[in-house]
Amino acid sequence: MKSIVITLFVIFSVNLFAEPVTEELTAKEIQLAVGLANKYEVSLEVNGPCTKTQFDIVDTVKGFNPASWVLESNEKKFSLSNDEISGLIRMHNRLEISSVQINPITSRTRITIAGVSCGFSANKWTVTFND
Numbered sequence: 001m002k003s004i005v006i007t008l009f010v011i012f013s014v015n016l017f018a019e020p021v022t023e024e025l026t027a028k029e030i031q032l033a034v035g036l037a038n039k040y041e042v043s044l045e046v047n048g049p050c051t052k053t054q055f056d057i058v059d060t061v062k063g064f065n066p067a068s069w070v071l072e073s074n075e076k077k078f079s080l081s082n083d084e085i086s087g088l089i090r091m092h093n094r095l096e097i098s099s100v101q102i103n104p105i106t107s108r109t110r111i112t113i114a115g116v117s118c119g120f121s122a123n124k125w126t127v128t129f130n131d
Contacts, residue, residue, distance in 0.1 A: 018130035023095055025113070025125040032087040033113050033125055036080075042073045050118040056110055057088055063105045097129050 025033060036042070037053050045052040055073035057080075062068075069080040069088065080088070091097075092109065099107040110130075115123035 018100075020128055021131040022126050022128045025091075025127055026094075029087070029091050029127075030115075030125045032084070032091075033115065036071060036084060036113075037115070040071050040073060040076075040078045050116065051123075052114060052116045053123070054112060054114040056112050058108065058110045059085075059088075059092075059099075060102075060106065060108045061099070091127065095127065095129070098131075100130070 037055065040055070042053055042055045045054070055071055057069065057071055059067045059069045067085075069085045071078045071080055092111075097109055097111060099109040101107050112128045113125070114128070115125045117123045
């Protein structure tokens with residue numbers, strides 16, 4: 001019983017003490033992000049002179065099964081293609097994004113990709129994740 005409590009504390013404390021990290025995307029990653037936003041019709045949020053395109057990418061691994069990669073936006077979920085996944089894997093590797101253990105056989109990673117612009121400036125594309 002004591003080991004179960006310690007295990008649960010470790011799992012939940014990792015989530016509680018995680019700090020959000022935001023990094024700029026490379027040119028190739030921006031190309032991928034724009035392609036995903038266009039293909040899955042991610043809405044453009046307008047607030048005065050500023051605009052924002054934002055969506056989440058969630059990958060879940062359960063046991064020895066292949067990871068499930070999903071784009072979430074506007075309360076919709078879309079399964080991603082192998083080409084899209086390989087670009088996202090390169091991004092995860094470059095940024096050393098770690099997954100969170102949900103239970104003994106399931107791990108999950110959630111990142112938020114955003115393109116923000118104010119006035120006539122070009123979109124600044126970033127990815128945010130918990131470190």
